[in-house]
Each structure stands twice: as structure tokens, then as C-alpha cells.
Amino acid sequence: MWDKLRDNIKFIQLGDGLILLISLGLVVSLTAHYWLAPAGEKIIIKRGGELFLTASLMHPFTVAIPGPLGLTQVEVYHQRARVVSDPSPRQLCVHQGWISRAGEVAICLPNQVSIEIAGTTRHYDSLNY
Amino acid sequence: MTALTIRPTTEDHRIAYMAALAIALMLMEAALPTPIPGVKPGLANIVTLLVLAQYGLRAAVWVTMLRVLAGSILLGSFLTPGFILSLSGAFASLAVLSIAQYLPKPYFGMVSLSLLAAFAHIGAQLTVVGLWLMPGVNVLYLSPAFALAAWIFGLSNGLIAAHLTKGSLDANSTT
Known part of the structure; x- marks a missing residue:
């Protein structure tokens, strides 16, 4: 299983990792903004x-x-x-x-x-x- | 009497073959149940990525448009809102891919292209839903779910495409 994972990680280059992180940041901020917004008063x-x-x-x-x-x-x-x-x-x-x-x-x-x-x-x- | 014959070029054959592959994936995927309507892996996009990498943007556009058109006819969704969504997502992905293909190669691989295309896809679809299909409804409220799906499937499709291109490049180099 670890071999498989390492096999996949080698396809993720530096730039890919960067884009993965940026887009994950987008997902997190969208979630925080739209789903975790405080209940209205x-x-x-x-x-x-x-x-x-x-x-x-x-x-x-x-x-x-x-x-x-x-x-x-x-x-x-x-x-x-x-x-x-x-x-x-x-x-x-x-x-x-x-x-x-x-x-x-x-x-x-x-x-x-x-x-x-x-x-x-x-x-x-x-x-x- | 002269017979009118159309001679398909090698490229025509290639595009038809790849489009057929993409349509098959699209149909297979349509049979899968999804938790949220509209969230699906988009396996046919792997074909777009492969065609882009091997035969260039022109072939990728052809294959994608043929897939959207023929796939929607086979699924019975031609000219329905679902078709428009599919088409707008495909256009947006291709537009982004046409720029992203020039990202420096050793650092940005299939995973980058796949992720960018996936986000362009949902971005365009949410825009169409928000502006045209359901104006006034706060579609952005659903955006976290679609963005998360785009991230997961963008990554997995990118990895699959990377595996496949590596395989074919190896095959080319050994033969």
C-alpha cells in the first residue's frame, strides 16, 4: 500500500503541490465563509x-x-x-x-x-x- | 458518375477513437449514483488531458466537444440544462487548459492541469446556475461541496492521467 502511495506521490511535482495547496486553501476558505459563518442575529x-x-x-x-x-x-x-x-x-x-x-x-x-x-x-x- | 468519398485522415481516426473512449467513460459514470446531483468524477476529462498532452489543444477541443455533444444525445440530455452545464464546464476547462499547458513542464504536471480544469469546470457551472438557471438563489452556498469534489477528483484524475502518460511514454521509448 505504501508503495502505491509513493508511486502516486512521485507524479506530484513541485508546482502540482503548490496548486494542490492553493486550491485546498480555496476549498477551506469557501467552507469557512459559507458553512461556518456564525448564525444570524x-x-x-x-x-x-x-x-x-x-x-x-x-x-x-x-x-x-x-x-x-x-x-x-x-x-x-x-x-x-x-x-x-x-x-x-x-x-x-x-x-x-x-x-x-x-x-x-x-x-x-x-x-x-x-x-x-x-x-x-x-x-x-x-x-x- | 463521380463518387463522392470523404477520406478521413489519421488525425480524424485518432479524434474519433479518443472521443469514443471519452463517451464510454461518460456513459459509465452516468450510471453511478451520486450523493449530490452534479458531483461526479468526470473520468472523461482524463481523455481530454491525455489528448492535450499527446496531440495538442486542437485535438483536445475536438474530442471534448464531440464527447459533450454525442454523450448528451446518448443520455437524452441534449439541449437540456444539464447539457448546457456540461458544455459550459467543458468550454471553461478547455480555456484554462489552453493557457495552463504552457506552465513550465518539469514543475507542473498532469495533476496541475487536472486540478485547474476541474476548478474551471465547477466555476463555470456555478456561474451558469447562478446567473441563468436559478437566478436569485445563493448558489455559492453550495460551492464548498463542489470545490471539495473538484479538488478530490481533480487530484485523482490527474494522477490517473499521469500514470497513463508515463506508461505510453515508456512504451514509446522502449519500442
Whole structure:
């Protein structure tokens, strides 16, 4: 088995090793950024690019945001948020399902509504709590 | 009466032979179950690497495009989103390979080429999914899984290609 391994390692040249390391670094940083991001603290709802509502994810609630096509229903539950219903034809933001990590976004483009999860931003939190 | 005959050159035969090999690998792979849709070893890319190393970029482009086209027809995915993904990934890999083939030879071998092609492949596919197939969906959220698969399969395919080229070079030198 070790012979086999040595057999393979001799095909990995210096430059190959370099590219292996760089690409592994890319994999690790993508994982750290997208999967190990801290759980979100707040939900930011925007309508037509303007802030509609900012709320904590701690308490469950439902809110309806009026857009040009109709009402977009947003639900917060168990520190996650989702778009329950939306009048847009392709239902992309509804199918996206629950979002919970800082930086995740669900955008209902036709109705100009977006929900975004934000992490801890201390200067705001000190005011809110 | 004049008969119209097309005389295939040796290169035509070679390209057809290699494309057939790549298609066979692609079909075999399609039968394997995958944990995540879209994550597969891409064994046919080994053929692209070998053709690139032995016959140059032109032949590699031919073999890859024939494989994508004929493979999709055999799998019944011609002109479906899956075909578009396959095609965009193939184009991106070839574009990267066309540059990466000039990397200094003793230091950058098959493993480098295979890895770079694999990352170009998933990069292009995630871009197509994000911009066209599922706009608005955060496809980058899935990128770690695809990047890890590209790393593993890029390395393994590169090693296989390295073994195979070494074998053929040895055969050439001894005969």
C-alpha cells in the first residue's frame, strides 16, 4: 500500500503541490465563509431597496410586506427566516426555504422585497437590547 | 458518375477513437449514483488531458466537444440544462487548459492541469446556475461541496492521467 502511495506521490511535482495547496486553501476558505459563518442575529427586510423592517430572529413573528405585485409573507421561527408566500411568478425566494446564517439573502425580485440575515453588529445591538 | 468519398485522415481516426473512449467513460459514470446531483468524477476529462498532452489543444477541443455533444444525445440530455452545464464546464476547462499547458513542464504536471480544469469546470457551472438557471438563489452556498469534489477528483484524475502518460511514454521509448 505504501508503495502505491509513493508511486502516486512521485507524479506530484513541485508546482502540482503548490496548486494542490492553493486550491485546498480555496476549498477551506469557501467552507469557512459559507458553512461556518456564525448564525444570524437579525433579519433585515427591504422593499424597493429601502429598509422596511429590522428585527431580531429570537422571537417568532410573521409579517406581510406590500410590494407592487401584492403581499410578500415573511416568517421568522426558531432563529430562521423564510418567505412563506410571494406573488412573483417563479417563486424563487419561496423555494429557497429557510435562511439562518449571517449574510444569507432571499430576494423576491418581481415584488421588490428582500430579506437578509445579519450577524452581530455591536453598536446596533447595544441600542436594541 | 463521380463518387463522392470523404477520406478521413489519421488525425480524424485518432479524434474519433479518443472521443469514443471519452463517451464510454461518460456513459459509465452516468450510471453511478451520486450523493449530490452534479458531483461526479468526470473520468472523461482524463481523455481530454491525455489528448492535450499527446496531440495538442486542437485535438483536445475536438474530442471534448464531440464527447459533450454525442454523450448528451446518448443520455437524452441534449439541449437540456444539464447539457448546457456540461458544455459550459467543458468550454471553461478547455480555456484554462489552453493557457495552463504552457506552465513550465518539469514543475507542473498532469495533476496541475487536472486540478485547474476541474476548478474551471465547477466555476463555470456555478456561474451558469447562478446567473441563468436559478437566478436569485445563493448558489455559492453550495460551492464548498463542489470545490471539495473538484479538488478530490481533480487530484485523482490527474494522477490517473499521469500514470497513463508515463506508461505510453515508456512504451514509446522502449519500442
